[in-house]
Amino acid sequence: MTVDVGRWCERHLGSAAEDVRLISGHLSRVFGVRLSSGREVIVKVRPYSPRLAGCAAVQRALWRAGFPAPEPLRGPVVEEGLGVSAEACVPGGSLAPETDSVSRFAGLLARFIALAPRPAMVGTLEPGLPWTAWNHALSGVWPAADDRDDDLNAAEHATAWLDETGARVRRRLSRFVRTPAGVRVVIGHGDWEAQNLRWNGDEPLVVHDWDSVTAAPEAVVVGLAASVWPCGMAPRAATVAESAAFLDAYQRAAGRVWSAGEIEASWAAGLWVYAFNAKKASLDGASWLAPDEAEQRLALAGA
Template sequence: MYGVRLADARAVVVKARAHSPRLDACTAVQRALWQAGFPAPEPLAGPVAEDGVAVTAEVLVPGGATAPLTEPARRFATLLARFVALAPSPSTLGTLTPAPPWTAWDHDVPGIWPAADDRDDDLNAAPPTPWLDELGAHVRVRLTRFAQTPAGRRLVTGHGDWEAQNLRWTGDDPLAVHDWDSVIAAPEAVVVGLAAAVWPCGMVPRAATVDETAEFLDEYQRASGRVWPPDELGASWAAGLWVSAYNTKKATLDGLPWLSQDEAARRLTLSGT
């Protein structure tokens, strides 16, 4: 990532990363939301691919804090509801696959776990963690069942890394949403469940508690104007449990704690698994 200043004095961020066809759709979503007045940095160019590297440029949005001053769960959830409402339908975009691994419960690689996103370790060949591996398998079955329902087959465009570290606020007003490479196409319950499990991360050095997850899910439903039926709400808990289990699997490689077995059991019950 590089910062440059153009001849017209605009400050611009230039990003270079491994090319993936999904980046075209991610940038299209970013541009559409910026045009709709959503707090997205304005895309200026790209992605341009050469020698396996994709380069994009966007306007720099400086400043801001990682959390609003009041009612953070409500404001994070309301902003995500606005994102989903304004984003183009996945059917109008190019491919958004492969999804980021921490969202990819439906991956097609052998084993329970997809590739690690930030290391070379094979999570399926890592030292066994029976309770965690069983948990990952249960969650995949739960979400596969949901994907066969009408709500599970209805995909929306969402943000797959809705953490505090990727959002900036001015007071209680959203200033900018970052990490547009993490745009995904998934059932709404999955998009929201992923976010509900991780939203405080970066504001505090942890994921959401069970109570914070429940508050986020309640606030999202209020913002979107629809009360979810039990199966859809359970799928959200399952999606959040997937990202928590995936992050825990990686953390075990370094001997670090993340999701406890007691909390996992609570979330599993709420998922209806």
């Protein structure tokens, strides 16, 4: 990924860059830039995908609605196969609110979904993010990994109980999306982890990682979040009890009691991201999900 960030800022933001520093370089290269105008901005460089334009449209819509999103400034601009964009820098904040973390995280997601535009208004958000892509069209249980070249479905990487878990989750969610509840697709955030949010006391300061915007049935979006929301506050995903508390808190915040089918679909979606991450970790000899917890979550999912 090669872009002259300083020159890009001068062309597209109308101000030269006085200082450019790399902040991170995982799935995207993210730069903190101080412009000659004195403004601090964030510039993101990553392989271009049409979904980035849809993500930017959602970010702009929520920023305009008063949601704690960084102000989008430019892009994505396509340069030599890369998508380059800039947004306002929102520094500071803490990884956790001061009180009642689960209600704060769930309530903010409910606000996100309520304020987000309808999927048809923002263009494509496909292809889906691998850790959300339970309905991928590839052969085998697993989609292509997001951060490694290994074929997760290769025979040498077989993990019988984990592969069966993924297959059962896919079957359960396939049944759900054929129901009336599963047809209602919303826009949400597909990586609702503590590390992507910042707080001032109990008030949300900013939500980061807008490339992870996704469109899916509400129960799926919320289930994904219920599984991962503590990541960053703690070096782990949610416990079963923390996931259950998140699902309850979300329903209170959204003002609607879900059907049994929606609740089961949320458990299935949460297990999908858990199992996908566990599958990748297994290639490195690490453990992310225990078989007994997988069975407990499968039971809650009706799978």
